[in-house]
Amino acid sequence: MKVALSFSGxxxxxxxxxxxxxxxxHVxxxxxxIWKEKQETVAHGEKLERIKKQAERIGIPVHFIETDFAGYTEDFVRTLKDLKTKYEIDSVAFGDIYLEGHREWGEQVAEKADVAPIYPLWTEKHKVLDLLREFVALKFQARVIKVDNTKLPENWVGRLVDESFIADISGKDVCPLGESGExxxxxxxxxIFRKQV
Known part of the structure; x- marks a missing residue:
């Protein structure tokens, strides 16, 4: 199956x-x-250059959807239809974990574009800490770039996601994977990276 993956980096x-x-x-x-006005990623506020470099090192082309709040769904569907023509995709994958509203949106978008939705991380809410442990055990290297300071300390920006991070976030009353934007x-x-920095 040829898959397009919704990717935040x-x-x-x-x-x-x-x-x-x-x-x-086969992704x-x-x-x-990305937001049309700000030219940065929707969820993370990332600059496009960092996403381009990630995609280059992963070895999979990235397609940017310039959008705004009003046209978000329509723009996403149109892009999926374009990718269906260009790459012959038959599926779209999302990294959502347990929020039903997110899954419903993705399934609706997939249906409109006539592709199958895939949720490779989907699990029960009480199992999300296992996903974070898996991420660290696989030797992924990640850094916190943004926090909701009503839920986590501002000085967590810049932290590495490692065993120490797992221990600390386990003691907080938040989703360990930040599924609600924590x-x-x-x-x-x-x-997943084929090229070194």
Missing amino acids: GKDSCLALYRLEQQGY VSLITT YHTTVFDGP
Whole structure:
């Protein structure tokens, strides 16, 4: 199956890519949504250059969707249809973990574009810490680039996601993987990367 992966450059989408590859899927394109006005990624506020460098090191082309809040869904569907023509994709994958609303949106978008939705990380809420442990055990290297300072300390920006991070976030009343936006990361090394920095 040829798959396009919704890609932020963070831990969830990178672990999703790893899982897809392990399961024998052929990921032919990464899709990253960016705000038209700011020219930065939607969820993480990342600069495009960092995403381009990640995609280059991973060895999979990235396709940017310039969008705004009003046209987000429509722009995503149109892009999937374009990728279906260009790469002959038959599936789109998302790194969502347990939020039903996110999954429903992805399934609706996939249906409109006539491709199958895939959720390689989907699990029960109480099992998310296992995913974070798996991410670290696989020797992914990630750094926190943004936090919701109503939920986590501002000085966590810059922290590495490692055993110490797992221990600290386990003691907080938040999702250990930041599924509700508690924190965002960038991944700079790990088993999906074919080229070194």
